[in-house]
Amino acid sequence: xxxxxxxxxxxxxxxxxxxxxxxxxxxxxxxxxxxxxxxxxxxxxxxxxxxxxxxxxxxxxxxxxxxxxxxxxxxxxxxxxxxxxxxxxxxxxxxxxxxxxxxxxxxxxxxxxxxxxxxxxxxxxxxxxxxxxxxxxxxxxxxxxxxxxxxxxxxxxxxxxxxxxxxxxxxxxxxxxxxxxxxxxxxxxxxxxxxxxxxxxxxxxxxxxxxxxxxxxxxxxxxxxxxxxxxxxxxxxxxxxxxxxxxxxxx
Amino acid sequence: xxxxxxxxxxxxxxxxxxxxxxxxxxxxxxxxxxxxxxxxxxxxxxxxxxxxxxxxxxxxxxxxxxxxxxxxxxxxxxxxxxxxxxxxxxxxxxxxxxxxxxxxxxxxxxxxxxxxxxxxxxxxxxxxxxxxxxxxxxxxxxxxxxxxxxxxxxxxxxxxxxxxxxxxxxxxxxxxxxxxxxxxxxxxxxxxxxxxxxxxxxxxxxxxxxxxxxxxxxxxxxxxxxxxxxxxxxxxxxxxxxxxxxxxxxxxxxxxxxxxxxxxxxxxxxxxxxxxxxxxxxxxxxxxxxxxxxxxxxxxxxxxxxxxxxxxxxxxxxxxxxxxxxxxxxxxxxxxxxxxxxxxxxxxxxxxxxxxxxxxxxxxxxxxxxxxxxxxxxxxxxxxxxxxxxxxxxxxxxxx
Numbered sequence: 001x002x003x004x005x006x007x008x009x010x011x012x013x014x015x016x017x018x019x020x021x022x023x024x025x026x027x028x029x030x031x032x033x034x035x036x037x038x039x040x041x042x043x044x045x046x047x048x049x050x051x052x053x054x055x056x057x058x059x060x061x062x063x064x065x066x067x068x069x070x071x072x073x074x075x076x077x078x079x080x081x082x083x084x085x086x087x088x089x090x091x092x093x094x095x096x097x098x099x100x101x102x103x104x105x106x107x108x109x110x111x112x113x114x115x116x117x118x119x120x121x122x123x124x125x126x127x128x129x130x131x132x133x134x135x136x137x138x139x140x141x142x143x144x145x146x147x148x149x150x151x152x153x154x155x156x157x158x159x160x161x162x163x164x165x166x167x168x169x170x171x172x173x174x175x176x177x178x179x180x181x182x183x184x185x186x187x188x189x190x191x192x193x194x195x196x197x198x199x200x201x202x203x204x205x206x207x208x209x210x211x212x213x214x215x216x217x218x219x220x221x222x223x224x225x226x227x228x229x230x231x232x233x234x235x236x237x238x239x240x241x242x243x244x245x246x247x248x249x250x251x
Numbered sequence: 252x253x254x255x256x257x258x259x260x261x262x263x264x265x266x267x268x269x270x271x272x273x274x275x276x277x278x279x280x281x282x283x284x285x286x287x288x289x290x291x292x293x294x295x296x297x298x299x300x301x302x303x304x305x306x307x308x309x310x311x312x313x314x315x316x317x318x319x320x321x322x323x324x325x326x327x328x329x330x331x332x333x334x335x336x337x338x339x340x341x342x343x344x345x346x347x348x349x350x351x352x353x354x355x356x357x358x359x360x361x362x363x364x365x366x367x368x369x370x371x372x373x374x375x376x377x378x379x380x381x382x383x384x385x386x387x388x389x390x391x392x393x394x395x396x397x398x399x400x401x402x403x404x405x406x407x408x409x410x411x412x413x414x415x416x417x418x419x420x421x422x423x424x425x426x427x428x429x430x431x432x433x434x435x436x437x438x439x440x441x442x443x444x445x446x447x448x449x450x451x452x453x454x455x456x457x458x459x460x461x462x463x464x465x466x467x468x469x470x471x472x473x474x475x476x477x478x479x480x481x482x483x484x485x486x487x488x489x490x491x492x493x494x495x496x497x498x499x500x501x502x503x504x505x506x507x508x509x510x511x512x513x514x515x516x517x518x519x520x521x522x523x524x525x526x527x528x529x530x531x532x533x534x535x536x537x538x539x540x541x542x543x544x545x546x547x548x549x550x551x552x553x554x555x556x557x558x559x560x561x562x563x564x565x566x567x568x569x570x571x572x573x574x575x576x577x578x579x580x581x582x583x584x585x586x587x588x589x590x591x592x593x594x595x596x597x598x599x600x601x602x603x604x605x606x607x608x609x610x611x612x613x614x615x616x617x618x619x620x621x622x623x624x625x626x627x628x629x630x631x632x633x634x635x636x637x638x639x640x641x642x643x644x645x646x647x648x649x650x651x
Contacts, residue, residue, distance in 0.1 A: 055477045056642045075480050083478035089471040091271065093278040105267050106479045134278065150475075 001158060001189045002029035002052070007061035009047050009213075021047040023213040024061070029191055029206075034184055036204035037193040038237060044213040045193035046085070049162045052191070053083040066157050079107060082151035085162030092136040096127055096146045099135065100153050107154035114153075121149045141172045148179050159183060161192035165199065177203065197233040209237050216240045260488070264481045268489025272463055273496065286458050286497065290451045290505045297512070316385030317356040319343045324362045325369060327399070331392045332360070338388055351376050357385030440516070442581055444509060445535075445604035448502045449578055449597065452539055455501025456494045456546045457567050463490040464554025465563035473645060483639045487551075491632065494547035495540065502539055506532070534607050538600050538617075541624035545596055546574060548631030555635070555644050581605065588616050596627050 009022040022044045029035040037045045050056045052063055054074040062069060068076035090099055097118065104114045122131055125145045130138055135146060151159065161180070165173040180190055180203055194200055200207055201221065208218035217224065217240050221233070230236045276282055315336075320329055321343045332338050344350040347359040351374060359374035371393060375386040405412055467473045476486060513527055550567050557563035577597035580586060588602045599620040606613065638644060 050474075053478045055474055055645070075482075078478060078480040081478070083475075085474065089475065091275055091472055092470070093275040094271070098274070102267060102271055103479065106264060106481050108480075 001031040001066060002035075002191065003062075003064045004028070004048075004052075005062045005064075007048070007051065007058045007063055009044075009051060009056070010059045020213050022051075022058075025210070025213075025215050026061075027208050027215060027218050029189060031189050032184070032187050033205040034180065034190045034192070034203050036200040036207040037191065037210055038195065038197065038200050038207055038233065039193075039210035040195055042212075043210045045210055046162050048210070049083075049085070049160050049191070049193055052077075053081060053160050054078055055083075079154070080156055081158045081160050082154070082156040083160045083162075084147055084151045084164050086164070086166040090135045090143060090146055090150065093134055095134050096122075096131045096138075096142075096149065099146055099150055103150050104153040109154060117153060117155070121152055125149055140168065141175065144168065144172050144175055148176070152183075157189060159188055159190045159192070161190065163193055163195070165194070165196065197237070201233050207233070209240055211241055260482070260485055264485045265489040265492065268481070268486055269492045269496075272459075272490060272493035276459065276462075276493070276497065282458070282462070286455060286501060287504060290455075290501050291508050293451075293505070293508075295508065311380065311384070314381065314384075315339045316358060316381065316388050317341050318358045318360060318385060318389055319347060319350070319356050321359070321361040324360050324371070328360075328371075328393065328396045331396050332389065335388060335392055338385070338392070347374055351382065354379060354381070357382045358389050360389060440513065441605040441608040444506070444513070444608060445601045446578055446581055447509065448506050448535065448539070448604070449542070449601055450575070451505040452498045452502030452543060453546050453571065453574055453578075456498035456543055457550050457571050459494045459497045460547055460550030461554045461557075461560055461563035461567055463493060464551045465557040466554075466560040468645065469559045477645075484636050487632070487636050487639045491544065491547045491551060491635070494551060495543040498543040498547065499536060499539055502543075503532075503536065506535065531607055534612070535604055538603055538607075538620070541621060541628045542597055542600050544628035545624060545631050548628065548635045549574075552631070552635045552638060555638055577601075588613075588620075593619050594623055596624050599623060 004025055004027050007022055007025045008020065011019045011021055013019055025044070025048060027035075037048065039045050047056065051058050051070060052065060054070050054077050057071060062071065064070075065077045066080035068074075068080060070077050091102070094102060100118045100121065101114065104118065109117070122128055125148065127142070127145055127149065130142050135143060138146065159180075161176075164176045164180075168176070177199070180192070184190060192203075204221065206218065206220050207224065209216040209224075216237075217227075219227070224233075224236050225231060228236050228239045230239055276286075315338065317339050318332060319341050320332065329340065333340050341356055343359070343361075344356070347361075350356050351359060354376075357375065357379075361372040361374070363370050363372070373386060373389060373393070376382040377386075401415070402412060405414070467476070477483070510527070549570060553566040553570055554563040557566055574597065577595050578601065580592070580595065580598045581601040586592065586602070588599065588606070592602060593599050593616070603613075603617055603620050606616075
């Protein structure tokens with residue numbers, strides 16, 4: 001479903017010069033799995049997910065999402081994905097219904113189908129109470145639901161979620177987690193980044209550990225536990241960072 | 252590596268972006284007040300303030316000037332001053348200068364004899380409007396008094412009055428009576444009105460451009476937009492269209508607010524040679540469009556360099572001053588459309604608008620102006636579009 005092959009990304013800073021945000025990153029995500037990208041702040045998670053979502057271009061390497069290349073077939077990628085991050089805000093002066101219509105209109109969904117889908121999403125996420133109130137006047141939880149709805153409107157095959165629970169309280173975070181589980185059950189592929197180890201532990205089928213722009217190790221939780229002798233992701237991550245493995249390769 | 256624009260442009264998607272920008276704007280009461288209230292209020296203030304000033308001026312003209320006359324002044328002049336309805340002759344004070352400075356009177360008239368000649372000393376305080384007016388009134392009476400004395404002197408010497416007239420001047424005015432005044436008024440209006448329309452139209456584009464570029468970046472909705480199946484070119488065009496629309500609305504609201512004043516002037520000034528009609532409105536709107544596109548691209552481009560809305564506004568305010576310069580060229584006396592001014596966007600449009608106000612539509616100049624401005628606007632769109640394809644658009648000009 002998703003193939004990342006030797007992807008690098010370099011930024012140029014006037015003072016610091018060239019900055020390698022990603023260094024030859026490679027991994028694959030299978031259809032229907034939840035794949036976690038774990039790492040500290042500045043590891044390169046957001047950069048990688050932005051490239052997957054075609055918001056940025058890689059300096060080198062390729063990424064295929066649902067059979068489309070991010071560099072040459074960006075439109076196909078965007079139709080296949082739902083992208084959500086801590087930075088993907090909503091338009092404050094639109095209502096949830098208007099938001100869904102606005103975003104839905106870009107996916108070539110027939111109007112009647114779009115309206116049916118909007119209605120179904122409003123019901124499934126219990127949004128009827130606030131659907132006609134502008135986003136500016138919604139609570140954090142209501143905004144989060146609207147963001148999720150926005151992501152789902154076109155029924156994407158792949159979800160790319162960048163630290164979706166960052167800064168949220170426990171109840172609002174649960175909405176996100178329930179959404180992830182629900183979409184997995186529906187056969188969707190989900191890639192999400194986090195630095196909350198417990199989240200990755202409870203949700204992910206496979207995990208990639210990323211540090212300073214490179215994949216340190218990738219595999220299922222069981223594989224990583226067996227390889228390191230550690231019992232939780234935090235210790236596993238620190239074991240690798242402290243030089244527990246030489247090469248970065250998938251188990 | 253920048254994104255390459257791919258595939259044909261989808262106008263429905265551009266329309267969606269445009270609709271979203273306009274909806275967000277019209278639901279933002281603060282933005283609406285900031286953008287449109289000054290445009291509406293300013294002409295109203297101008298009309299009432301002008302009327303108020305005229306009223307005050309008229310009132311001041313009715314005021315009587317207190318003129319102190321020294322005993323040394325000849326009786327003939329004193330009689331003339333007394334006969335003037337707008338002059339009140341008062342006793343000469345002990346300290347005339349103090350009385351003038353304390354505004355207890357407006358003018359002091361004294362006289363001394365130098366041989367056969369009477370020298371009149373007219374004391375007044377020019378910074379004080381009332382004293383200046385009083386001085387003018389006294390001077391008129393003094394001039395009339397002098398003419399009487401001259402006439403009497405010539406009569407005593409049995410000389411004809413025309414002996415003093417060596418050369419006579421007669422003005423031969425080609426225009427009909429009142430026409431020159433109408434023409435002058437029309438010329439002034441033809442400069443001021445397009446200038447105001449253009450000024451407020453440019454300010455309209457300036458205000459929204461910062462919001463659709465740096466503002467969207469600051470609100471973190473740009474990333475959401477980029478993840479959609481819409482090309483960056485379509486996003487740019489939709490946003491620029493919104494800026495152009497706001498500029499047009501701002502300029503036309505200003506024009507509509509001024510129109511009652513223009514009709515009032517046209518009613519009061521006979522044969523006023525300005526052309527006020529729906530055709531003029533449509534023509535002005537048509538000429539504004541390319542300029543609005545150009546200014547939108549300039550302000551939006553600057554906004555893309557900024558990290559925040561406030562920073563974008565700061566950059567934009569400098570550009571606004573620069574864009575005022577071609578506007579002020581219109582105020583140069585006798586400036587005309589020439590090959591030189593044709594190539595200055597904004598100035599060329601203002602000159603064409605001025606001629607339209609005076610009822611003159613020259614197809615060659617209009618076509619040339621549109622071509623130059625559309626060319627400049629196209630270049631602006633290309634540059635902004637190119638910049639928008641880059642990763643740096645999400646981070647501001649220095650890529651941080």
